[in-house]
Amino acid sequence: xxxxxxxxxxxxxxxxxxxxxxxxxxxxxxxxxxxxxxxxxxxxxxxxxxxxxxxxxxxxxxxxxxxxxxxxxxxxxxxxxxxxxxxxxxxxxxxxxxxxxxxxxxxxxxxxxxxxxxxxxxxxxxxxxxxxxxxxxxxxxxxxxxxxxxxxxxxxxxxxxxxxxxxxxxxxxxxxxxxxxxxxxxxxxxxxxxxxxxxxxxxxxxxxxxxxxxxxxxxxxxxxxxxxxxxxxxxxxxxxxxxxxxxxxxxxxxxxxxxxxxxxxxxxxxxxxxxxxxxxxxxxxxxxxxxxxxxxxxxxxxxxxxxxxxxxxxxxxxxxxxxxxxxxxxxxxxxxxxxxxxxxxxxxxxxxxxxxxxxxxxxxx
Numbered sequence: 001x002x003x004x005x006x007x008x009x010x011x012x013x014x015x016x017x018x019x020x021x022x023x024x025x026x027x028x029x030x031x032x033x034x035x036x037x038x039x040x041x042x043x044x045x046x047x048x049x050x051x052x053x054x055x056x057x058x059x060x061x062x063x064x065x066x067x068x069x070x071x072x073x074x075x076x077x078x079x080x081x082x083x084x085x086x087x088x089x090x091x092x093x094x095x096x097x098x099x100x101x102x103x104x105x106x107x108x109x110x111x112x113x114x115x116x117x118x119x120x121x122x123x124x125x126x127x128x129x130x131x132x133x134x135x136x137x138x139x140x141x142x143x144x145x146x147x148x149x150x151x152x153x154x155x156x157x158x159x160x161x162x163x164x165x166x167x168x169x170x171x172x173x174x175x176x177x178x179x180x181x182x183x184x185x186x187x188x189x190x191x192x193x194x195x196x197x198x199x200x201x202x203x204x205x206x207x208x209x210x211x212x213x214x215x216x217x218x219x220x221x222x223x224x225x226x227x228x229x230x231x232x233x234x235x236x237x238x239x240x241x242x243x244x245x246x247x248x249x250x251x252x253x254x255x256x257x258x259x260x261x262x263x264x265x266x267x268x269x270x271x272x273x274x275x276x277x278x279x280x281x282x283x284x285x286x287x288x289x290x291x292x293x294x295x296x297x298x299x300x301x302x303x304x305x306x307x308x309x310x311x312x313x314x315x316x317x318x319x320x321x322x323x324x325x326x327x328x329x330x331x332x333x334x335x336x337x338x339x340x341x342x343x344x345x346x347x348x349x350x351x352x353x354x355x356x357x358x359x360x361x362x363x364x365x
């Protein structure tokens with residue numbers, strides 16, 4: 001009872017104090033310009049971060065038409081935080097060179113080294129800055145179905161156009177488990193399934209894809225097994241993007257792939273667009289192949305991170321466990337840039353070799 005009395009006294013003491021009648025005219029003049037929040041009074045006021053607004057909604061059919069999608073790099077500041085200024089410049093140059101979509105926080109973007117807070121923030125940032133010019137596909141996949149559901153809900157809530165989902169890795173699961181995992185996230189929106197057995201330790205077999213393809217939200221498959229598998233899908237009407245840059249030209253023009261989800265386009269987006277849009281071009285493909293081979297000599301994104309630092313478009317900062325390529329490989333890259341032509345690469349600075357002590361390795365961030 002004493003507590004209740006005390007609470008009642010507190011309410012009386014904190015009650016709104018109206019102005020004395022003699023000062024009422026002054027009070028009205030000072031407050032005459034007050035307006036209610038517009039979002040509360042204007043019908044259908046568009047809030048850009050709401051995923052269910054008609055203006056933000058994207059169909060799987062729109063995603064299916066994309067031919068060149070870049071798995072975009074995430075650059076860092078010296079303390080390991082995101083360098084959003086450099087990131088924005090990277091995305092901008094992709095758009096200028098005709099890239100139609102970006103994968104945010106994929107393997108190349110080092111989503112595996114991000115907290116989910118960082119991950120969703122970067123997806124939302126990309127949507128808000130570039131979502132009107134390029135399709136934003138958030139990597140919200142996980143080996144935990146619970147995490148994949150939660151991250152995908154958040155990704156669509158901040159406006160991403162589609163999700164990228166990998167099969168459960170390391171722990172693996174049965175074929176029926178894969179189907180259940182994908183069925184848990186497909187209802188949320190357009191989805192690309194990513195098959196890369198070299199990283200997950202388990203292939204997604206065609207019978208799983210054909211089963212989940214009954215969902216209208218399946219936009220297609222990023223396939224890394226090879227062009228025979230790609231043709232198996234495209235022959236049955238399933239959209240496929242090559243996940244192997246070295247095979248993407250033939251996948252596109254000989255095996256029915258819609259296009260490529262590319263690492264190399266971070267460096268030479270214009271050349272990769274030509275490979276995907278301008279018809280079969282074995283000469284150009286042969287020109288680009290040595291660069292692709294160099295990029296994947298060590299596990300991605302080690303080569304890409306090193307190359308972008310040498311081009312001066314990102315700071316030479318690595319989140320461990322990634323470390324730069326050795327000096328001999330950095331010299332090779334300088335020669336590749338000269339052979340292919342500096343004008344074909346992103347950035348405007350001269351390519352540099354960089355010394356070992358130029359790189360910053362960050363373990364805690």
